[in-house]
Amino acid sequence: MAKYLKKSDLAGFIGSLAGQYQVLGPVEKDGRVVFAPAGAADLKLDFQNSHTSPKDLFFPQSERMFQFTLDPNKEGAFVLQDVDLAPAPRLVFGMRPCDAAAFFVLDRVFKNDQFTDPYWQVKRDATVIIGLGCNQPCPTCFCPSVGYGPFHEDGLDAIATDLGDGFLIKPLTEKGQKALAGAKGLTDPEGKMDEKAAAIAAAAQESIKSEVPTRNIYTRTVMELFNAPHWDRVFESCLNCGTCTYVCPTCHCFDIQDEVTSAKDGDRVRNWDTCMSWLFTIHGTGHNPRPGKKERVRQRFMHKFKYIPMKRGGLIGCVGCGRCVNLCPVNIDVRDVVRDMNA
Amino acid sequence: MHNPYKPYPVRVDKILVETEDKNLRTFKFVFLNPEDEQAFAYTPGQFAELSVPGVGEIPIGIASSPTEKGFVLFTVNKVGAVTTFMHNMKEGDIMGIRGPLGNSYPMKDLEGKNLVIIAGGFAVTTLRSTITWMLDPAHRDKYGRITFIYGARTPGMLLYREEWSAWQKRDDIDAIITVDREFPGWDGRVGFVPTVTEQVAPSPDNTAALVCGPPIMIKFTQPVLEKLGFSEDQIIMSLENRMKCGIGICGRCNVGPEYVCKDGPVFTLAQLNRMPKEY
Missing domain, CATH: 3.40.50.80 (Nucleotide-binding domain of ferredoxin-NADP reductase (FNR) module)
Structure with a gap:
């Protein structure tokens, strides 16, 4: 059952949640919206979307996996020791549905048929996400074309719709229900709030004009798509700078490195990595299976639009957030690339 | 929660120089905790990440057979940082192995052939x-x-x-x-x-x-x-490709939709013919 939260009651609502959770939300920092720990006064809820995706909440840019000592006189020398993985319970208020959908996709990457990545999973389990539907999508958004949308619910525990004076908040999971049950400031919706919310969602969906056809990509074989002639053109302007992979909510490739932090002690860490780098794939022999820009650019798009759907029941590995479109320094537009793949 | 990134600690029991150029050495490892040998139940064709704290990990095929008990064998070519470090290790040194990883040769399907x-x-x-x-x-x-x-x-x-x-x-x-x-x-x-x-x-x-x-x-x-x-x-x-996680997540070893580390490394030529030659 949905609840109503007057904007004037937001402080009480967030304050009551802060007793049980660390509350995070969109806040402005150096002129950009990012997700960070926030009180009600810090929340910037009239944003379009955060500059970078909030994937670092579950997959930090750099994360300690183990610690070790190389001092032979210490107990457990040369044996990796566990570090504390799980954050205290957290609640994110105001995540956009595209980003939550990205984490829904990544849940299926970090937990495959054989292995569960514990670093990802414990953070997901410890976090409640109350999404905020997009009343006004950006011109670069194309979420409906890839199977998601401005009010898409996958990956969220509850979804809020901004009705003007307040939010209509609908719980979607048990976790969301439980969080809302303990929160102050919520009232039963009055009048036709449900209908109003539905109309806002429909208008938002309608306002997205970018249409990107994807159907043919699924019927073509890997090799047909891989050998398509358009790759010879797409890569030419690419700088392999990796901005797209940095801001993308579904890009999840990582490196593992050992860092010796003092004379005898150190950490095994994992860091975001990028398929745009030649170092990503080079063999010890010097042979590189993806030696040039063409191979690397092709890999990124094929991974999202062909390989992930093949392996994850048709889910597309792009949620249409448009960040890479906005931030690519040479104006490579994923929508154009997908049109070429589908043509 | 089980952590598939955590290596089992092992002791280097024996190092054998295999080739005249001394670039290939076989490492015989013994598990520090005997119960880990049971957990490291493998089949022919699988590999493991050899883990040297402070240096890093490398994916290497398992050279011993599950029928050989009490130890595991890996033959390591001296190529980069981890392998060079290993070539300078001594018997008795402690490191880690993480696995077994990957599929294996289809020993069941090969029966009768x-x-x-x-x-x-x-x-x-x-x-x-x-x-x-x-x-x-x-x-x-x-x-x-x-x-x-x-x-x-x-x-x-x-x-x-x-x-x-x-x-x-x-x-x-x-x-x-x-x-x-x-x-x-x-x-x-x-x-x-x-x-x-x-x-x-x-x-x-x-x-x-x-x-x-x-x-x-x-x-x-x-x-x-x-x-x-x-x-x-x-x-x-x-197949071989550069790897890090070894469990089909980190994204670098994939050849088309297949992860060499998890879906491979063993493939039939029929499968490979449907995949890009990115290996």
């Missing part, structure tokens, strides 16, 4: 595991004729001399060892692996070929097998 096992250079490691496993009295009856063709540049570059010498004396495996050219003191066969394969390979009827070697050997052996009548389903290969 003849096998031709073709290896070049140091790519023979997981085939040592496979042959040792098949020759075990508990398994030998399940397979037909076994032909092993193994070549290296020089006699001094052949790995596992003790093992293949013993196999040459057995009558339940044809072990054909060859070197690229004549060499003083070598009275065995001389010739490149593809040529020798053409001379000694069994009929493709009810036979599977396991092929593992450097790209140049694969390139010239594949047409020979095709000429002999092997179909792309009968040719089984093992």
